[in-house]
Amino acid sequence: MLSPQTEEPILTEEIIEEELEPTDLEEAVDNVERAVPAIEFRDVYLAFDDKIILDGVSFTVRRGETKVILGRSGGGKSTTIRLILGLLKPDAGQILIDGEDITDYSEVEMMEVRKKIGMVFQEGALFDSLSVYDNVAYRLHEQRVDEEEVEKEVRRMLKFVDLEDAIDKMPAELSGGMRRRVGIARALVGDPQIVMFDEPTAGLDPPTARTICELAIKLRDLEDVSSIFVTHEMKNVEYLSSEHATVNEEGEVVFEMEGEELCLINTEIIMLREGKIIFSGKDEELLASKNPYIQKFMRGK
Amino acid sequence: MNPLKKFLFELQEITTLIVHAFIGLFKKPYYLVDLVKQMDIIGVGSLPIVLLTGFFTGGVLILQTFPTLAYYGIQNEAGRSVSTSLIRELGPVLSALMVSGRIGSAISAELGSMVVSQQIDAMRALGTDPNRKLVAPRILALVLMLPFLTVAADIFGIIGGGIVASGLFNQSFDTFLTSVRNGITIEDIIGGLIKPLFFGLIIGSISCHKGLSTTGGTVGVGRSTTSAVVLSSIVVIIFDFFLSKAIQTILDVKPI
Ligand SMILES: Nc1ncnc2c1ncn2[C@@H]1O[C@H](COP(=O)(O)OP(=O)(O)OP(=O)(O)O)[C@@H](O)[C@H]1O
Numbered sequence: 001m002l003s004p005q006t007e008e009p010i011l012t013e014e015i016i017e018e019e020l021e022p023t024d025l026e027e028a029v030d031n032v033e034r035a036v037p038a039i040e041f042r043d044v045y046l047a048f049d050d051k052i053i054l055d056g057v058s059f060t061v062r063r064g065e066t067k068v069i070l071g072r073s074g075g076g077k078s079t080t081i082r083l084i085l086g087l088l089k090p091d092a093g094q095i096l097i098d099g100e101d102i103t104d105y106s107e108v109e110m111m112e113v114r115k116k117i118g119m120v121f122q123e124g125a126l127f128d129s130l131s132v133y134d135n136v137a138y139r140l141h142e143q144r145v146d147e148e149e150v151e152k153e154v155r156r157m158l159k160f161v162d163l164e165d166a167i168d169k170m171p172a173e174l175s176g177g178m179r180r181r182v183g184i185a186r187a188l189v190g191d192p193q194i195v196m197f198d199e200p201t202a203g204l205d206p207p208t209a210r211t212i213c214e215l216a217i218k219l220r221d222l223e224d225v226s227s228i229f230v231t232h233e234m235k236n237v238e239y240l241s242s243e244h245a246t247v248n249e250e251g252e253v254v255f256e257m258e259g260e261e262l263c264l265i266n267t268e269i270i271m272l273r274e275g276k277i278i279f280s281g282k283d284e285e286l287l288a289s290k291n292p293y294i295q296k297f298m299r300g301k
Numbered sequence: 302m303n304p305l306k307k308f309l310f311e312l313q314e315i316t317t318l319i320v321h322a323f324i325g326l327f328k329k330p331y332y333l334v335d336l337v338k339q340m341d342i343i344g345v346g347s348l349p350i351v352l353l354t355g356f357f358t359g360g361v362l363i364l365q366t367f368p369t370l371a372y373y374g375i376q377n378e379a380g381r382s383v384s385t386s387l388i389r390e391l392g393p394v395l396s397a398l399m400v401s402g403r404i405g406s407a408i409s410a411e412l413g414s415m416v417v418s419q420q421i422d423a424m425r426a427l428g429t430d431p432n433r434k435l436v437a438p439r440i441l442a443l444v445l446m447l448p449f450l451t452v453a454a455d456i457f458g459i460i461g462g463g464i465v466a467s468g469l470f471n472q473s474f475d476t477f478l479t480s481v482r483n484g485i486t487i488e489d490i491i492g493g494l495i496k497p498l499f500f501g502l503i504i505g506s507i508s509c510h511k512g513l514s515t516t517g518g519t520v521g522v523g524r525s526t527t528s529a530v531v532l533s534s535i536v537v538i539i540f541d542f543f544l545s546k547a548i549q550t551i552l553d554v555k556p557i
């Protein structure tokens with residue numbers, strides 16, 4: 001259309017200007033950042049006394065990805081999570097969070113890293129001496145946030161886990177499932193970008209277990225949270241790896257099944273056995289696996 | 302591990318605990334609310350048992366020594382004898398023992414059950430250093446409150462002694478008090494206040510250490526509670542001897 005001789009310089013200028021648009025720049029930076037995995041294990045070894053728990057474990061959790069960790073009881077799943085939080089140190093190997101090597105971090109340095117991680121403990125680990133409100137508000141109270149804001153945030157989180165009525169109760173007055181959900185609310189305060197669930201559905205009725213899986217799916221698809229989801233239950237794996245959360249026109253969250261037009265790429269499964277990763281991949285691959293151990297794990301016999 | 306190695310290892314652990322707690326006191330965030338709460342539990346909460354202990358100890362001292370003093374014709378010095386032994390020795394040591402039984406056990410049981418129910422891990426995961434949030438306020442509260450408790454025990458002991466002297470041995474309360482006043486020296490008072498500072502540190506650090514190093518579930522909590530009380534009581538008594546000697550030397554206390 002235009003003659004290149006005369007128009008070219010103007011065009012380039014325009015392009016440069018366009019390239020410098022803040023949104024584009026942010027996106028570019030974002031893309032670079034996204035390439036760095038949220039969690040990375042590099043050949044991690046850990047033994048208690050002479051019992052080897054992790055024997056050269058390597059895996060990565062990308063941003064916005066959910067990693068399901070399967071494995072027998074006592075297989076080292078909780079230990080893996082404790083390593084990520086720096087509650088334990090590996091005997092060898094490296095652990096990286098957001099590209100930062102935390103292996104040799106001191107307790108003081110770990111405190112900064114832990115700020116971006118939310119942790120749901122296997123047994124809830126609620127503070128017995130604090131009410132539900134104070135448990136959920138714990139992190140904010142520690143950061144000396146304004147009480148008004150704290151209350152707003154606590155109510156929002158308790159609504160998220162559907163426990164608004166329990167706000168003034170003490171942990172001893174709650175059922176196991178309620179404690180677990182308070183634990184989830186406490187972990188999610190402050191919108192951490194990495195969340196770890198240690199068997200969050202163990203011992204819960206199927207609808208409540210489903211609610212917790214939905215929660216994890218929402219965090220993954222709507223909040224772009226990276227997470228580790230430890231579980232024994234194949235039902236959870238099915239939910240997490242075949243459903244996708246979106247917001248419809250009415251502003252409601254709906255769950256779509258994976259199918260012809262939708263294929264989930266942000267959930268992967270790893271299986272631990274005797275300290276080694278014996279499987280890593282998608283749910284379809286897990287189901288198709290010929291490994292007798294894996295087949296037995298899935299069917300229970 | 303052989304016993305000596307184990308002992309040295311534990312000593313090292315306790316020392317690092319104290320150092321970390323101490324350093325933590327000067328860094329933000331400050332746990333002032335926790336400190337005040339602990340001071341209330343430890344100070345106000347222990348007051349009744351410490352007062353009772355002091356009162357009856359003073360009473361029994363007079364009960365046992367008055368006849369002997371009367372035999373030598375120096376019963377007018379009864380107040381001096383009871384106040385000196387209370388302020389120098391019995392007040393600090395007995396208060397410390399009572400507090401280690403009541404508070405030391407409570408601290409190690411509380412921290413121990415927080416360990417086994419993963420609450421300590423949860424606290425660390427939420428970005429709080431348990432040394433600063435839990436250990437420092439407890440040790441500091443003990444160090445601050447034990448001297449007050451000791452003074453209260455001393456005063457009630459003297460009152461108890463006075464009541465026994467006047468009630469059972471017909472000595473006028475005035476004579477008794479005059480003797481008390483003549484007997485107390487400033488060195489005794491300073492010495493009697495320095496001791497509880499150290500005892501508070503001993504009880505606090507041993508109980509916190511035992512609680513935090515709990516292993517083996519609820520059984521372990523019982524074990525660490527017992528060893529916290531036993532160990533801190535013994536260390537208090539042993540330390541008392543050396544502290545007394547040091548105070549005598551430094552303050553140049555006269556024997557009588
Ligand atoms: N502090 C410890 N000291 C010694 N051994 C430990 C310690 N913590 C865990 N273990 C051992 O490490 C192994 C792995 O424990 P871990 O808690 O990681 O298992 P898990 O996979 O989470 O099991 P579950 O599904 O039952 O929760 C277990 O055999 C356990 O006995």
Ligand SMILES: [Mg+2]
Nearest residue numbers: 077078122198
């Ligand atoms: Mg576990």
